[in-house]
Amino acid sequence: MVNRLIYGIDQLNKTVGHAFAWCILILTFGTSYEVFVRYALVNPTSWAFDMSYLLYGALFFMAGAYTLSRNGHVRGDFIYRTWRPRTQAIVELTLYILFFFPGVLALVYAGWSYGLEAFRLREASVWSPVGVPVWQMKILIPFGAGLLALQGFAEVLRCIQCMRDNCWPQRLHDVEELESAIRHEQEDLAKRQSTPAGPK
Amino acid sequence: MSDPVVALVMLGLFIFLILLGFPIAFTLMGMGVGFGFYAYYQVGQEFVDNRIFYLLTQNTWSIMSNDVLVSVPLFLFMGYVIERSNTLDRLFYSLQVSLRHIPGSMAVAALLTCAMFATATGIVGAVVTLMGLLALPAMLKAGYDQKLSSGVICAGGTLGILIPPSIMLIVYAATSSISVVRLYAAAMIPGILLAGLYMVYVITRVVINPKLAPKLPEDEANVPWGKAALLLLQAFVPLAVLISAVLGSILFGLATPTEAAAIGALGSLILAAAYRALTWQRLQEAVYLTARTSAMVCFLFVGSWTFSSVFSYLGGESVIKEFVLAMELTPIQFLLLSQLIIFLLGWPLEWTEIIIIFVPIFLPLLAHFQFDPLFFGILIALNLQTSFLTPPMAMSAYYLKGIAPASVQLWTIFKGCFPFLGMVFVTMFLVHVFPQLVYWLPGLFYGK
Numbered sequence: 054m055v056n057r058l059i060y061g062i063d064q065l066n067k068t069v070g071h072a073f074a075w076c077i078l079i080l081t082f083g084t085s086y087e088v089f090v091r092y093a094l095v096n097p098t099s100w101a102f103d104m105s106y107l108l109y110g111a112l113f114f115m116a117g118a119y120t121l122s123r124n125g126h127v128r129g130d131f132i133y134r135t136w137r138p139r140t141q142a143i144v145e146l147t148l149y150i151l152f153f154f155p156g157v158l159a160l161v162y163a164g165w166s167y168g169l170e171a172f173r174l175r176e177a178s179v180w181s182p183v184g185v186p187v188w189q190m191k192i193l194i195p196f197g198a199g200l201l202a203l204q205g206f207a208e209v210l211r212c213i214q215c216m217r218d219n220c221w222p223q224r225l226h227d228v229e230e231l232e233s234a235i236r237h238e239q240e241d242l243a244k245r246q247s248t249p250a251g252p253k
Numbered sequence: 254m255s256d257p258v259v260a261l262v263m264l265g266l267f268i269f270l271i272l273l274g275f276p277i278a279f280t281l282m283g284m285g286v287g288f289g290f291y292a293y294y295q296v297g298q299e300f301v302d303n304r305i306f307y308l309l310t311q312n313t314w315s316i317m318s319n320d321v322l323v324s325v326p327l328f329l330f331m332g333y334v335i336e337r338s339n340t341l342d343r344l345f346y347s348l349q350v351s352l353r354h355i356p357g358s359m360a361v362a363a364l365l366t367c368a369m370f371a372t373a374t375g376i377v378g379a380v381v382t383l384m385g386l387l388a389l390p391a392m393l394k395a396g397y398d399q400k401l402s403s404g405v406i407c408a409g410g411t412l413g414i415l416i417p418p419s420i421m422l423i424v425y426a427a428t429s430s431i432s433v434v435r436l437y438a439a440a441m442i443p444g445i446l447l448a449g450l451y452m453v454y455v456i457t458r459v460v461i462n463p464k465l466a467p468k469l470p471e472d473e474a475n476v477p478w479g480k481a482a483l484l485l486l487q488a489f490v491p492l493a494v495l496i497s498a499v500l501g502s503i504l505f506g507l508a509t510p511t512e513a514a515a516i517g518a519l520g521s522l523i524l525a526a527a528y529r530a531l532t533w534q535r536l537q538e539a540v541y542l543t544a545r546t547s548a549m550v551c552f553l554f555v556g557s558w559t560f561s562s563v564f565s566y567l568g569g570e571s572v573i574k575e576f577v578l579a580m581e582l583t584p585i586q587f588l589l590l591s592q593l594i595i596f597l598l599g600w601p602l603e604w605t606e607i608i609i610i611f612v613p614i615f616l617p618l619l620a621h622f623q624f625d626p627l628f629f630g631i632l633i634a635l636n637l638q639t640s641f642l643t644p645p646m647a648m649s650a651y652y653l654k655g656i657a658p659a660s661v662q663l664w665t666i667f668k669g670c671f672p673f674l675g676m677v678f679v680t681m682f683l684v685h686v687f688p689q690l691v692y693w694l695p696g697l698f699y700g701k
Contacts, residue, residue, distance in 0.1 A: 074544035077330045081522075084327070084515030088508055102320070105511055110317030112326055113551040116544035125545045126276035126552060131601045131646050133274025141274070148275040152283025156556075159286045160313065163306035167314070187318070194313055228538040231336055232382035236655045 055210055056222075062207040063122045063225050066200055070119020076112040080105060103178045103185035110190055118200035121208065123227060142215035149209050157202045164194030256292070260569025263288050267560070277606055278549075281556030285309070289563040305563070312558040316551055320511070321427040326547040327514035328420050331499075331521045332374035333539035335492070338525035341370055341383050343488035350476040351485055357459030357466035360401055361452055363388040364409040368448050369489075371413025373496055373521075375420050377641060380410035381652040389657055398465040399661055401458065404669030407649035408451055408676075411641040414604060415634050416444035418499050418517070422634060423510065424550065424608050429616050429626045433510045437503055438695040439631050443684050447635065450676045458672075491527070495520045504698055550605055557609045570617055577618055584622040591615050591629075592636055592681070599640025603648065607637065631684060631691050638677045642670040 087101035120126055133141060171191035177184040214222050229237070263284060270280045289305030316322065348362040355361055363384060371380045384406045392402040414421040417437040426433040459466045499517040502508040508516065525531040564570065582590065598607050612633060619629055641649040650666045657666070684690050 070544055070548075071541055074540045077326055077518075077540055077543050080323075080327060081330065081515050081518040084512055085519045088512050088516060092507075105323050106318045106320050109323040109326055109547075112544055113547040114313075114317055116548040117552050120545045120548040120552070121276070123545060125549055126278050127549055127603060127605055128274045128276050129271040129602055129606065130274040132272050144273050145275060148270070148273060148280070152270075152275070152287075153279045154283075156279055156282035156284075156286045156309075159306055160282070160309055162301070163310045164313070167307075167310040190317060191314060194310060194317075228541050230378060230542065231376075232378040232652050232655065235382050235386065239656060 055214070059207045059210050059222075060225060062203055066118040066122045066204050067225070067227065069200060070116040070122075073112055073115035076108040080108040080112070083108070099181050099183045100185055103181050103187070107185070107187065107190050111193060114193060114197045115200070117197060118204040121201060121204045123224070137219065138215050138221055139219040142212040142221075146209060146212040146216070149205055149212070153205050154202065157198055157205060160198035161195050161202060164191075164198050168192035168195050257568040257572040259288065259291070260564055260567035261572060263564060263567070264569060271602075271606075277610070278552040278556040281553075281560040281610070282309075285556065285559035285563050288567070289559070292563055292567050308562060309559050312562065313555050316554045316558065319427060319554075321423060321433060322551060322554070324423055324433070324511040324514040325420055325550055326543050327511065327518050328375055328418060328423070329546050330539060330543040331514065331518040332376045332379075333542050334518065334521040334525050334531075334536075335370075336374045336376060336379045336383075337535040337539060338521070338528050338530040340488060340492060340524070340528060340530075341366065341380075342387055343484070344370060344492065345384070345388055347481070347484035347488040350481045351489075353469065353476070355456065356463070357397075357401075357455050358469070359388070359392050359395060360397060360405045360455050360459070360466055363392065363402070364405045364448075364451055364455060367406055367409025368412045368416065368451075369492060369496070371410050372416045372419070373492055375413050375418070377410050377413050377649060378652050380413060381406055381649050382656055384410060385653045385656045389653070389661070392466075393658065393661075395469060396467040399665050400669035401455070401465050402669070403650075403653055403657065403661060403666040404671075404673055405451075405455060407642060407647075407653055407666065407670050408638075408673035409448075410652075411638050411649050412444065412448055412451075414641075415440065415447065415638060417441060418496075418503065418510070418514070419634075420550075421604055421608065421637065422630070424605070425612070425630045425633065427554070428608055428612055429630060431626050431630070434503055434506070435627060435695045435699060436630060437500070437510070438698055439627055439691045440634060441500075441504075441694050442690045443631055443635060443680060446683065446690065447638070447676065447680045450680060451673060454672060454676055491524055495524060504694075506698075550609075553605055553609045557613070560610075561613055570614075573614060574618060574621075578621065582622075584624065587618070587622045588624065588632075588685070591618075592632060595633055595636050596639055596643075599637055600643050601646050602640070603646075604637045604640055607640065608633070627695070628684075628688060628691050632681055635677055635681050635684065639674055642674055 083104050084101060087098050091097040168191045171188035175186065176188040176191065178187050211222055267280065267284055271277060286305055286309060289308060290303050293304040345362060345366040348365050349359055352358045352362050366388070367380055367384055371377060374380060389402055389406060393399065413419065417440050422436050422440055423433055426436050495517065498520065499513045502516065503510050503513045522531065595607060598611055616626060619626055641647060644667055647667065647670065650663065650670060653666055654663045
């Protein structure tokens with residue numbers, strides 16, 4: 054039951070994060086297109102600059118919760134990693150309540166009025182003559198922060214599970230950085246080689 | 254408690270919290286909101302009208318619409334695509350056969366491969382891991398010294414965060430609001446100088462003691478020049494062209510760093526397709542990892558900007574300034590002290606945290622000691638090479654240990670890295686003594 058909730062939240066944020074991740078392709082092609090038309094056709098676009106930061110902003114902000122679900126936000130963990138899982142979980146749980154939720158919920162709350170205001174004014178970019186709209190990005194702030202808070206809740210549940218079992222629950226599979234993917238592959242290989250042969 | 258004292262408590266508490274290993278972006282955000290609420294509190298004001306809430310969203314939006322940081326995901330994407338394009342083994346092999354008459358040819362080739370691949374991808378972990386699988390066993394099999402072989406891979410791979418186009422320099426530019434373009438131009442010569450010193454060191458060691466790197470057996474080393482040239486053309490040239498196109502268009506002012514990064518990303522897709530390595534799965538992996546790493550870096554900015562605006566509002570910045578000024582340091586003492594602190598921070602922390610969180614503490618002091626943020630940035634970039642190579646958190650050494658043959662001890666890898674640390678310090682010294690190494694290229698391109 055609890056596990057289904059945790060995995061459900063993970064899955065939701067993974068889907069959102071993956072969806073917004075594709076912004077990078079639009080960003081790549083859109084910006085390349087701008088360079089092409091500027092030099093080849095001497096006819097720069099009026100939207101490329103605004104497009105670039107809007108896509109980048111959406112990309113990283115909406116991937117925040119997804120990154121949290123993959124434990125991808127950087128930590129100074131040189132002491133942390135020497136603790137027992139239970140100690141880690143207790144400390145993390147405390148810090149989630151003391152720092153994570155106040156910060157993120159403040160962003161949900163303040164972002165909501167900020168985004169709503171931009172929406173009401175149908176705010177447009179000040180940088181371009183064609184009035185590229187920016188309100189849709191500002192309204193993303195409360196949603197992105199809300200997803201972060203939701204993922205934080207899932208992480209808190211993980212902490213509680215870990216305090217009970219003294220080991221961290223497994224995460225869903227997803228792409229890994231090449232270095233960890235290779236390391237895991239090699240560990241699996243070593244395991245498989247050592248088990249069937251047995252000690253001689 | 255007066256406000257500046259609260260600010261110092263804030264800083265102290267933050268350093269303690271880093272040690273607890275919580276994701277730093279959210280520690281910063283939470284502390285910024287908490288202390289900010291106190292700082293902006295006005296008697297009789299509604300809870301929700303506190304200025305900190307506005308400040309938090311405003312900062313978030315400034316990061317989301319930051320036109321310098323836009324190039325971060327693009328360069329990351331370029332890196333992840335190149336990393337997955339099966340070019341590394343060809344690159345290493347082609348350099349190895351081309352350099353076979355140089356003493357310690359394999360180590361030099363490994364160093365060059367690492368430096369070049371790391372420059373193109375900017376992802377240290379991947380370079381060190383891949384080379385650890387590819388070049389380390391090859392060097393050990395050829396009878397190369399363990400220390401030398403592992404040091405070459407760690408040090409070479411770490412160069413990726415220094416030599417432009419590097420993401421670290423973009424992040425520094427965003428932190429210190431100086432131009433990315435000038436910073437790239439300034440980092441070129443010191444970066445190449447450091448890579449050159451690494452190479453000179455390796456060759457000198459091997460010339461003095463040939464046992465460190467025995468010559469390859471004749472049959473293996475004997476590749477005709479035509480074939481070697483063809484290999485170079487297939488592996489070395491495309492990557493070199495891609496890097497120079499990206500860098501060149503930035504340095505000659507043909508494109509903004511963002512545009513150049515987009516072209517680089519497009520180029521890397523074409524390159525991967527040409528090597529028949531662009532599968533749907535690899536593209537997905539690159540896209541998703543780009544999103545995650547961008548979120549990691551940019552959320553650190555969101556937290557850090559909020560934290561530091563509250564910190565300076567409380568007067569923390571001026572307390573630190575007064576404190577440092579009261580020490581009556583000479584400029585050179587200040588420089589040594591600040592670089593020492595950054596060096597020490599590099600033991601437990603990674604470059605992202607150091608540049609985004611700690612470097613801003615030094616930046617307001619630079620004017621007083623008449624240091625240029627550009628010059629200071631290059632010294633920091635050089636200095637942070639060490640953060641990957643010094644225990645206890647020598648990331649490069651750990652990446653290598655993770656996949657190295659069991660006979661290679663972690664301590665051996667550390668010992669292999671130490672001489673390269675020395676080279677970093679030599680380069681920093683040279684840059685300090687001859688500032689022209691930093692200023693010549695930006696001056697040439699853009700004037701004073």
